Amino acid sequence: MFHREGQKIILITFLIVSAIVLGAQFYIEHPWLKLGLQIVALLILILILQFFRNPKRTVNPTFDDILAPVDGKVVVIEEVEETEYFKDKRLQVSIFMSPINVHVTRYAASGSIKYSKYHPGKYLVAWHPKSSTENERTTVVINTPKFGDILYRQIAGALAKRIVNYAEVGESVQQGTDAGFIKFGSRVDLLLPLDCAVAVKLNQKVVGAKTCIATLASKDEK
Structure with missing residues (x-):
C-alpha cells in the first residue's frame, strides 16, 4: 500500500x-x-x-498514552522553552526519520485541532539543534482529554523539500490516523506537558502509531 x-x-x-x-x-x-x-x-x-509505502497500522485509541507520530529514532529528550505557541517550558521528544523510514505522519493522540500553521524556512540537516526553529516546518496543537494541549512539529531536513499537513483547526482527530507526510529525510518534535512520564530512551527506534512515547505520570512521580 x-x-x-x-x-x-x-x-x-x-x-x-x-x-x-x-x-x-x-x-x-x-x-x-x-x-x-x-x-x-x-x-x-x-x-x-x-x-512512499504506507503500511496499515491497526490502533486501539487510548487517551492514556501518546503514541509515536512517525517511524524513526529518538534523538532528543529534554526540557525546552517552547516559544511559538505555549511560551513556557515543555518536554520535547524528537524523532529523526532517515530516507528509508516510513514517512507518514500519524496523530499521536485523539482530540481536537487548536492550532495548525506552516512556516517556510531553511533546510538544515534534521538533527541540527536549530532545525526546530529555522527549517521549513508545520506546527500543530491537539487538545486532548487527559494531557491537555500537546504540540507536534513536522520539520523538513536537508533532503526534504515538501511537508504535507492535513490538520485543520476545529476538526476532531483520532490517534493513529493519517496526519500528513514529509518527503525524504526529516524529523518530528513532540512538545508535551512537563508532568508526562516518558516511555522511550535516546536512540530507541520507534514505530508510528505503535510505540508509546509518553504516559500520564502517576501521583508518586509528580
Missing part, C-alpha cells in the same frame, strides 16, 4: 523507468551497459516505492 502523496511521483517514475528499460533493450548493443542501465533504473523505482 502506498501513500496518496506518492501516487504522481510513482507513476512518473514508473513511466521513465519503463522507457529506460525498453530503450536500453532495443538501442544499446553492449550487453553489460544495457544490463547495468536497466538495473539502476529498476533500483530507483524500488527506492521510490519503498519511500
Whole structure:
C-alpha cells in the first residue's frame, strides 16, 4: 500500500523507468551497459516505492498514552522553552526519520485541532539543534482529554523539500490516523506537558502509531 502523496511521483517514475528499460533493450548493443542501465533504473523505482509505502497500522485509541507520530529514532529528550505557541517550558521528544523510514505522519493522540500553521524556512540537516526553529516546518496543537494541549512539529531536513499537513483547526482527530507526510529525510518534535512520564530512551527506534512515547505520570512521580 502506498501513500496518496506518492501516487504522481510513482507513476512518473514508473513511466521513465519503463522507457529506460525498453530503450536500453532495443538501442544499446553492449550487453553489460544495457544490463547495468536497466538495473539502476529498476533500483530507483524500488527506492521510490519503498519511500512512499504506507503500511496499515491497526490502533486501539487510548487517551492514556501518546503514541509515536512517525517511524524513526529518538534523538532528543529534554526540557525546552517552547516559544511559538505555549511560551513556557515543555518536554520535547524528537524523532529523526532517515530516507528509508516510513514517512507518514500519524496523530499521536485523539482530540481536537487548536492550532495548525506552516512556516517556510531553511533546510538544515534534521538533527541540527536549530532545525526546530529555522527549517521549513508545520506546527500543530491537539487538545486532548487527559494531557491537555500537546504540540507536534513536522520539520523538513536537508533532503526534504515538501511537508504535507492535513490538520485543520476545529476538526476532531483520532490517534493513529493519517496526519500528513514529509518527503525524504526529516524529523518530528513532540512538545508535551512537563508532568508526562516518558516511555522511550535516546536512540530507541520507534514505530508510528505503535510505540508509546509518553504516559500520564502517576501521583508518586509528580
